[in-house]
Amino acid sequence: MGGMDRVFETTRAKGEVGVVEKKVFTMPSYTTLGGKTIRDVRIGYETYGKLNARGDNAIFIAHYFSGTSHAAGRYAHTDEEPGYWDAIIGPGKAIDTDRYFVVSADTLANVNTGDPNMVTTGPASINPDTGKQYGLDFPVVTIRDFVNVQKALVDALGIRKLHAMAGPSMGSMQAIEWATAYPEMVERVVAVIPAGLEADPYLVGMLNVWTAPILLDAAWNNGDYQGAQGPIKGLAMALKTITLNGRHPGWANAAFGRKSEEGGDLLQDLSARYAIEAVLDKVTTDRVATLDANSLLYTAKACQLFSLGHEGKLLDAVDRIQARVLMMPAASDLLMLPQYAQKAVDVLRARGKNVEYAVLEGEGGHFDGLLIIEQADAVLRKFLEN
Amino acid sequence: MGGMDRVFETTRAKGEVGVVEKKVFTMPSYTTLGGKTIRDVRIGYETYGKLNARGDNAIFIAHYFSGTSHAAGRYAHTDEEPGYWDAIIGPGKAIDTDRYFVVSADTLANVNTGDPNMVTTGPASINPDTGKQYGLDFPVVTIRDFVNVQKALVDALGIRKLHAMAGPSMGSMQAIEWATAYPEMVERVVAVIPAGLEADPYLVGMLNVWTAPILLDAAWNNGDYQGAQGPIKGLAMALKTITLNGRHPGWANAAFGRKSEEGGDLLQDLSARYAIEAVLDKVTTDRVATLDANSLLYTAKACQLFSLGHEGKLLDAVDRIQARVLMMPAASDLLMLPQYAQKAVDVLRARGKNVEYAVLEGEGGHFDGLLIIEQADAVLRKFLEN
Incomplete structure (x- = not known):
């Protein structure tokens, strides 16, 4: 019967999440990993699907370097393009919004400050202490800081467990960082076109x-x-x-x-x-x-600083992970080389973690993690169901 | 007996070419592929070994993007480093200066204008018409132009055949360009960390x-x-x-x-x-x-313009090649990707050319074509002897 259900689900028509509303999450203050306090933190977020009563059907999508929280759907029916992972997020898709409550948020120091649908707190924000833009007075922020603000959002939304934490590229950094920062909350990590467990010195x-x-x-x-x-x-x-x-x-x-x-x-x-x-x-x-x-x-610095456990404590950080991990590089990636993902898989397996590995086969390079993500449908669907 | 000779040769001690003298080759004028005439062309060159009476034991070494003609030996005994391919050029080495007469020349528009041992004619040269540096008044030059000037030098030296035309990276472009420009003169092409038969649009x-x-x-x-x-x-x-x-x-x-x-x-x-x-x-x-x-x-433009037959006539240019070709990418090359060499091999073989393929195995990237070139010794030795 379960099998029948599954066949039925995977063969039914796939839909779009429809019109998406941008919301804003605020924190009176947030203190960074570096110990600096930022007041009046605001980040944009969007959600697709519904949170269940147990609060355990949520999937968080973290975005890439130059991306925003717009992972799926359209802000208006007239939008030319849907969100970047629309091919795998929606009713009947691998990240099925009929089953999962999907949340995606703009990072701190997001680069798209001119996008009216993006909300962030970063160097272009007004410093409440001076009434002027922060510029370089904004504190250094890290992937962990992105994650900590996301955690506050997730708590505010009443989410108790993340069925999965997923993202491409810089989003993969956030996904695996979540799994070591809040291990009891993250059941699965989907790391697409991933950097691995830390930014390689070449990166x-x-x-x-x-x-x-x-x-x-x-x-x-x-x-x-x-x-x-x-x-x-x-x-x-x-x-x-x-x-x-x-x-x-x-x-x-x-x-x-x-x-x-x-x-x-x-x-x-x-x-x-x-x-x-x-x-x-x-x-x-x-x-x-x-x-x-x-x-x-600032976003580049956050990526450079990415290192589980933050310099020298990588294996301790790995040991804290409870999530199952799916590492999915793109074969033709010249930025996040597939060897970064392979190295991460080796380390995770050596520490007894449950890791799966799949490759996006294409010739588009790193951006294949967005452009041909539909290829991941079956692998991702299975990973999320088990 | 031939076999004995070979064993003897490959196992005897390898030496250095010794102190190298920089010489200057001049042409009263040279007209570029684009039809512009440059007066008073001067390029530096150096030679190792002796030309035989038939003038057919010469090997020409073309240099890489930021290189000079200093392929082997030292200008003074006190020089810290020898030329860039010293590991394979010298008495008893793969490019054996006891057998071959090795010539290497500085390219037109060479970037190392502050190197006292490099001589070039390029945008930093004095324009005889104005008495000032050319700057952007210097004409666009191509890999074919580099080769044509080298041809004039080769003729002036009394060389009748190139036993081989070899070079790494941009040097490989010159090597294969020689083979189609002057097919009757080039018996072998050694293309190391090569671009292939044309600069890929990604390059x-x-x-x-x-x-x-x-x-x-x-x-x-x-x-x-x-x-x-x-x-x-x-x-x-x-x-x-x-x-x-x-x-x-x-x-x-x-x-x-x-x-x-x-x-x-x-x-x-x-x-x-x-x-x-x-x-x-x-x-x-x-x-x-x-x-x-x-x-x-200018050097970057020359590399971008590299295309055998010069845009749209690649197969005609390939068909003119008489030389045997050795393509040798580096496995970890992220600049001249091994696939560029593979593609070139496929095209050359499809046109009935005699092509060999070998890979430098290392983790140093493109520069492995210089840094671990000694690894090519056996393959190169055999290729040059057959």
């Missing part, structure tokens, strides 16, 4: 390269641009690097090949560009207006 | 990311910095990106792990750095003084 170097152009841009002004446009050239270059590092030759060949930009003559003009260059420049300059450079620096 | 994007910080630096001044220090901050950032892209987590973990810089407090100070960041910053700022930013832009 630390890549994050440095991402942020470097912002620091080089004179308009950054040591973080003090107070509502002005800020270092948009440096920010655009950061985004370009991120976009490329998130991709793979498979994408570059399919989308552009060696086409040159219309009207340019590459043999005559040093500034002529290939199509891939023109598109990288355009995409990133288009998006710059909605992002904040300082917030990108 | 084109990476090269764009390398050059972008130079363009962002106000001191670049649209290429017109005339002997001034120029955009050294942008150049340092370019070098940092190149250095990281040339490496791999295996290197990052072995060299740094997650160590932080001494005295920094990462949880309190946004500007505190991990050890890998501090070293990347230091290495690249140390080296900036000897490099020219405009030359880096």
Whole structure:
């Protein structure tokens, strides 16, 4: 009968979660891992599905570096695109909103400060002590800080257990951090295109390269641009690097090949560009207006600082984990290399943890963790049901 | 007897090529692939071993992006380091200078303009028409242009056949370009950490990311910095990106792990750095003084433009190749991905070419094509003897 149910469920039509409402969670104050207190913390969140009476059917979705809490659904029927993991979140989908209560929240220091549907507290927020933007006076925040604020939200919502804590990329950092920070609450971790159990020093170097152009841009002004446009050239270059590092030759060949930009003559003009260059420049300059450079620096630092147990206590942190873990890298990922996930699996297994491993097969690079996530449907469905 | 000879040779002591003399090759003028004439072309070169009477025992070594013609030996006994491929070039080594006459030359627009042992003609050279540095008035140059100037040098030296044309990374582009440009002269191509038969669009994007910080630096001044220090901050950032892209987590973990810089407090100070960041910053700022930013832009453009047959005629160009080809990627290469070499092998074989494939096994990334090249000794020796 259970088997029949399951067949029925997996074959029924998949739906959308429908129109999503953005809500705001507030905390009068929050004290960071580094011991600094932030007053009037506000983060945006959204929910899909209903919490059951026992408060144990919740799945929390943590977002990636440049993402927001908009994991599924649309804010309005007219929205062109649904949330980033809409393919696996919704009625009848792997993260089935008829069964699970799904919560997703914006991180502290979220980079999308120009997105009207994103709410965060970060360097672009007004410091209540000065009435001006924090800029670099905002304290360093960590993945643990993201998680601690999420924990306060989860408590406020009446959630007693997380059936799963899931997320791609930086979201995977939050997912596994949750499992060691609040082990009794997290039953499953779904770590997609994951960094592993800590940011590899090579990833630390890549994050440095991402942020470097912002620091080089004179308009950054040591973080003090107070509502002005800020270092948009440096920010655009950061985004370009991120976009490329998130991709793979498979994408570059399919989308552009060696086409040159219309009207340019590459043999005559040093500034002529290939199509891939023109598109990288355009995409990133288009998006710059909605992002904040300082917030990108803080988010990058949070990723660099990611290390279960926080430097030198990784195995203790691993030992605290009670959750079953699903590690799911993308085969063509050049940013969060599959070897990071494999290393994490080895460590978790060596410490007696219950770990599953599956690979997203594609040629899109890191972004396959978003773009072909539907491929994870069966594995994810099974992982969540057992 | 031949067998005995070979055993004797491969087991005898390997030596160094000894003190190397830098020479200068000049051309009154050279006309680029784009149809622009450069007057008073000068490039540096060095040779090891002796040309035989038939002029057919020469091996030409083409250098990598940030390299020079210093492939082996030392300019003085006191030099700390020999040339970059010294492990495979010398008496008794795979590229045996007792048997082969080895030539290596500086490319046009070489980036190492502050290296007293490098001689090039590029944007930092004095334009004889104006008496000032060319800057962006220097014409776009291509891998074919590098090769054409090398051909003039080879002719001037009395070389009639290249027993092999070899090089790592950008050197591999020159090697395979030689084989299609002057097929009757090139008997073997040794393409190490190779780009393949053309720059992949993804590599084109990476090269764009390398050059972008130079363009962002106000001191670049649209290429017109005339002997001034120029955009050294942008150049340092370019070098940092190149250095990281040339490496791999295996290197990052072995060299740094997650160590932080001494005295920094990462949880309190946004500007505190991990050890890998501090070293990347230091290495690249140390080296900036000897490099020219405009030359880096031109060299990057040459690499982006690399495409056998020059856009759309790749298979015709492949069909002209007579040489046997050895493609040798590095397993951990994140810049010239092994798949680029595999793709090239597939195309060459499909066109009936004689191709061998071998992999450098290491965790150092792209730079393994220099750092562990000794691993290629046996494969290379056999390839050169057959």
